[in-house]
Every structure is written in structure tokens, then in C-alpha cells.
Amino acid sequence: MKYDKQRKKRLAAVSATDLAQMGKCERLVLFEHLYGSNPSAARIHAIQRGLAVHERFYLEGLEATNPQAKSEWGWLATVRANIRALCAWLCRGMG
Amino acid sequence: MQLLSLVPVGMAVLGTSLAFGLIRRWAASTARVRFSRPKELMDAELVHSEKLFGIRQPIALVARVDRVYQTATGQLVLVELKSRRTNFPYLSDVIQLSVQRVAVSGRSTLPVASHGYVLVRSPALLGRLGLHRVELMSGPQVFDLAARREAILDGRVRPNWPVNKNLCPTCSFRHLCRDQPSRERW
Numbered sequence: 580m581k582y583d584k585q586r587k588k589r590l591a592a593v594s595a596t597d598l599a600q601m602g603k604c605e606r607l608v609l610f611e612h613l614y615g616s617n618p619s620a621a622r623i624h625a626i627q628r629g630l631a632v633h634e635r636f637y638l639e640g641l642e643a644t645n646p647q648a649k650s651e652w653g654w655l656a657t658v659r660a661n662i663r664a665l666c667a668w669l670c671r672g673m674g
Numbered sequence: 675m676q677l678l679s680l681v682p683v684g685m686a687v688l689g690t691s692l693a694f695g696l697i698r699r700w701a702a703s704t705a706r707v708r709f710s711r712p713k714e715l716m717d718a719e720l721v722h723s724e725k726l727f728g729i730r731q732p733i734a735l736v737a738r739v740d741r742v743y744q745t746a747t748g749q750l751v752l753v754e755l756k757s758r759r760t761n762f763p764y765l766s767d768v769i770q771l772s773v774q775r776v777a778v779s780g781r782s783t784l785p786v787a788s789h790g791y792v793l794v795r796s797p798a799l800l801g802r803l804g805l806h807r808v809e810l811m812s813g814p815q816v817f818d819l820a821a822r823r824e825a826i827l828d829g830r831v832r833p834n835w836p837v838n839k840n841l842c843p844t845c846s847f848r849h850l851c852r853d854q855p856s857r858e859r860w
Contacts, residue, residue, distance in 0.1 A: 592728060593820050595737035596775035601823055602766035603841060605833030609848040612827045617846040627759075628797050632757040633724070633740065640741055669691035 631664050712741075712791055712805055715751060718743035722778075729780035733820045737770075737777040739795075750778060752790040752810075761804035763792040765837060769819065772811035779813070788812075 600608050611617075618626070711718070722742035725761045729735050741753040748796040754771050756763075771790040792803040811819070842848055 590735045592734040593773075593823065595735070595770045595777070598735075598773050598816070598820060598823060599766040599770035601819055602764065602769045603828055603835070604836035604845070606835065606843060606851060607841075607847060609821060609833050609849055614847070616849075619844060619846050621844065622846075624713055625797075629757045632795055632797075633755060636722045636740065636755050641797055 603611070628667060631667055635664065683708045696762065698699075712807065715743045715745065715791075718745045718751065720751070727774070727777035727781050729777055731815055734775050735773055735816075735820070737774040739774045739778065742778065744784065745787075748784055750782060750784050752778065752786070753793055754790065755793045755795065755799050757795050759796060761794050761796070763794070763806045763808050767792045768808050768810060769816075772816050775810050776813050776816050 600611075630647075690762070696828060698716060721744045722739055723737065724740065726738045728737070739752060740755045743751045743753065745751060752771050752774050754767060754774070756767060771792070775786050775788075775790065789807055789809050792806045792808055794806065796803075822831060826833045836842065842851070844852075
């Protein structure tokens with residue numbers, strides 16, 4: 580039953596991230612499928628860091644496509660993203 | 675005594691100049707990200723940012739693109755952002771961009787370039803940037819890889835060892851890899 584559920588979910592759609600993992604380690608792909616994802620603390624931190632960088636990157640792209648957003652509230656979002664990145668950096672330094 | 679009273683002033687000046695320098699470097703770093711485009715994309719228009727694309731046939735694939743630029747010739751070029759210490763693209767980046775290309779091709783009438791760019795940013799606060807042009811896999815190659823993944827998950831194919839041996843020490847499943855290969859296998 581559980582296997583059928585997993586198979587149904589898998590057949591629904593393969594994400595680019597899932598497929599990209601094949602380029603790192605195929606054994607890891609199998610283990611994660613069998614036992615579930617078990618990210619280490621460093622990996623979780625890397626994911627959070629990546630999300631923060633992507634958020635900033637997205638906001639910069641938004642500013643580039645919509646200059647009005649930059650002149651009004653876009654700067655505030657950029658400041659917020661920068662502060663979050665600074666906090667993440669300080670936390671990493673302390674941890 | 676007079677000399678001692680100058681110490682806080684000196685420290686304040688030093689602190690201010692340090693903060694000013696850090697802010698300047700940070701601003702420069704942000705500007706580099708904003709304008710970090712290859713020559714090819716200098717005049718290109720940013721048409722998609724953090725957008726999800728997907729196809730259903732022949733295999734259902736979904737991909738979230740970081741950025742898609744449209745060049746003057748009407749071609750779409752994909753850019754993928756990565757945050758890491760090593761400033762070079764990996765095979766996984768190429769695969770990710772290739773899946774994105776297939777997904778975007780299925781949803782767009784415009785042609786998608788057979789190459790893409792991997793933008794690497796160091797995780798350090800004032801991280802440096804690297805921009806790398808990579809040749810992408812074709813559609814059939816992506817579908818073959820998806821089929822191989824399916825075969826591995828079904829137990830029909832034996833999975834390969836990692837390309838990079840440095841991945842093993844940090845892998846959370848290393849205790850399950852009983853028949854770990856010797857160093858000679860790489």
C-alpha cells in the first residue's frame with residue numbers, strides 16, 4: 580500500500596532537483612527513496628542559505644523587470660533579505 | 675592621560691571606517707549579482723524569474739527556473755543560481771538546467787538555447803561570483819535519465835557510485851553503503 584502510494588507520487592512528476600541528484604550519487608537517490616530524506620545539519624543549513632540567496636536574487640530580478648517596484652517598496656524587501664542573510668551569517672559564525 | 679582619552683576616538687574611527695568598507699563591498703557584491711550577466715545577455719530581457727514550468731509527455735517533469743532571458747534574436751537562455759564555496763559547475767547543475775530547458779521548451783513557442791549559465795555565489799557574506807557557460811543535455815538524454823532513475827527506484831538497475839568521492843564523508847546514508855568502493859575505483 581505504502582509502495583503503491585510512493586509509486587503514484589513518483590509517477591506524478593519528476594522535479595529538476597530530483598533528477599539533478601542523479602548527477603551526484605545514484606545510490607543516494609535510492610536510499611532517499613527507500614528510507615526517506617535524512618539531511619544532515621550542514622545540509623539543512625545549506626538549503627536555508629540557498630533559499631535566502633534565491634530570495635535576494637528573485638527580488639533583484641523583480642527590480643530589474645519592474646523599476647517602479649524598486650522606487651517604491653522594492654528597496655525595503657532588499658534590505659529585509661540582506662538583514663536575513665546577515666543574521667544567517669552571524670548565526671553560522673556563532674554555531 | 676591625554677593619550678588614553680584618544681583610544682575610544684581611534685576605535686570609533688576604526689569601527690566606522692570598517693563598517694563603511696564592509697557596506698561598500700556588500701553594495702558592490704549586490705551590484706555584481708544584479709549586473710552579473712554574460713556579454714551575450716547584456717541586452718537581453720529578463721522574461722521569467724522563479725517560475726514553475728512543467729510538461730506531462732512523454733514523462734511528467736516539473737522545474738522551477740531561476741531566470742530566463744530572451745535575447746534580441748528571440749532565443750531563451752536559462753540562468754541557474756547556486757550558493758556554494760566551489761566556483762565551478764557540477765554535473766547536477768547541467769542536469770537541472772537541462773530539465774528546465776525541456777520544461778520551458780514544452781511551454782514556450784520560442785526556442786530555448788542549447789546552453790545555459792550557472793551563476794555561483796559564495797556563501798560568505800561578501801561572496802564572490804562566478805559565471806559559467808554550460809552545454810545542456812538534449813531532450814532524449816533527459817528522458818533517458820528519468821527512465822534510468824525510475825529503473826533504479828524499481829530495483830531493475832544497480833545504482834552507480836558517486837562521481838565525486840568527497841560526497842561520501844558528509845552523506846547521511848554512508849552507514850548503509852556497506853560495500854563501499856576502495857579509493858582505486860575512482
